[in-house]
Amino acid sequence: MDPNRVNVPAMAPQALERALTLPAIVYSDPSWFEWELGHVLGRHWQLAGHMGQLPRPQSFASVQVNRKSVLLTRDGHDQVRAFHNVCRHRGGPLVLEHGCGKTLQCKYHGWTYDLTGQCKKAGEMREAEDFDPSQMKLFELPCAVWHELIFVASSTPPPFEEWLGGMADLLKPNPLPMPYVRTVSYEVACNWKVYVENYLEGYHLPFVHPGLNQLLSYNQYKTQLFRWYSHQSSPIQSDLYGDGQAHYIFMYPNMMLNILPNRLQSNLVIPLSPTTCRVVFDYYTHQTSVLDRDIAFSDEVQGEDIHICERVQQGLMSGAYQAGRISPSQEKGVWHFQELIRAAWDAHVTS
Ligand code: FES
Ligand SMILES: [Fe+2]
Structure with a gap:
């Protein structure tokens, strides 16, 4: 990837309150995509x-x-x-x-x-x-x-214990591990980072997921940042999942763990091309009796996310958009991810 092809100010480290998003070119450029496969995905767990x-x-x-x-x-x-x-x-x-x-x-x-x-x-x-x-x-x-x-x-990669640092405490109340039960996967017409960034904020919940938004508490939705992962959580009240806490853990660069009461779902975001990715959901639970309902509801939420991510991809490729601003209260998970990408880029251009 030729460093001159990306907007250098947008690739410098950004303070959260002043942060710009990554420049639009990194969501569709083929040589940037190849660089990411080697220097981002290829260097991490x-x-x-x-x-x-x-x-x-x-x-x-x-x-x-x-x-x-x-x-x-x-x-x-x-x-x-x-x-x-x-x-x-x-x-x-x-x-x-x-x-x-x-x-x-x-x-x-x-x-x-x-x-x-x-x-x-x-x-x-x-x-x-x-x-x-x-x-x-x-x-x-x-x-x-x-x-x-x-x-x-x-x-x-970073030492495995460093990559997971502090997660054991975070997950203590959950009955892990749970047995694997099923895999469902989706192809999405967007760059893999569009999918990841969509996952990293609850800001879109009221607008994109009216059904899920009724189960979670937007006002109590919290994001915590760690060295290599971030943790979003909210109280959840649901006939399907029971009452408790929903955890959405993003593990840099391309994996998520979604933990609802009595169920774990891993998501792996696999880049296929600069403008497409596949998302693989593996379900783990002891409660197989509600599995079909769980998958049907997840499928509905996933359809909402796919629809908005594909439209965002089109917006990023419109030629009109260069970079935007971040909500410090609602999008610090997005910022954290983008700062890790920026650090990988910085290490590459300064090495
Ligand atoms: S490639 Fe010849 S034995 Fe494996
Ligand atoms: Fe979503």
Whole structure:
């Protein structure tokens, strides 16, 4: 990305009370998008899956993380690891879907590896000089498991404990982990940051979500900022979910945890192109009897968000809009996210 293509004042750090939004170009420019994949998504923890995909010792599964095929394994001692799903021989795939067993066999020429990534057998290689399969390991990635959720990073992310700093206290009253029950996903015709920023404020609740707004308390809606995540919360009163507290946690750069009484929903915002993204909702709950109603109501709210996000994308691409102002009381979560993007950009242009 050529630094001269973005408006430099809008990319400098912004005080909340004076903040401008990010410039419109970063919501549709193809070279900016490629920069983000490498420097924002590629340098942070990404939700890769959940333990339901590795249901017993010696399970393995292939997943996509930031447009790369990643292999997750759970060995006989329940240690979870992540690897590039790439054979050390000529780059073939080890796993196409999921399975169970002590070894993985490459789909191309049959080299085998154990679940720690160690090459165990490489056929027809006797005449290869200075070749020792015991020196061959799959390319391992940083991996962490937290409340049954599996996180992977493709380069050097912040330490996992730092990334989550303070969240354990925040979530203490909630019965986590909960069992995985279902996935629903949506394609949205907007840049991934439009979707994230929409999530990061309750300002639009009365205008976009009349139904949800009746369950939450706009006046008691609060946003707290942490180093790598933000936390929105509100009391909730609902026949469907029960009465309690709704938590909306955004974990930079592209994941959310929505916790309502007795139910957890993770959202992963996957950039597909500069102007499209996919949002994957995984549901976790003990109370499966209300799952269909929960999904139907979430679907209604999601439809409202998709509609407004797609219109915002069109507005950002209208050529008329350059950047706007932020509400310090209602949009500090948006500001926090945009400041993290600005810091990533600053680190890039000053390195
Ligand atoms: S690429 Fe894996 S065995 Fe050849
Ligand atoms: Fe919304």
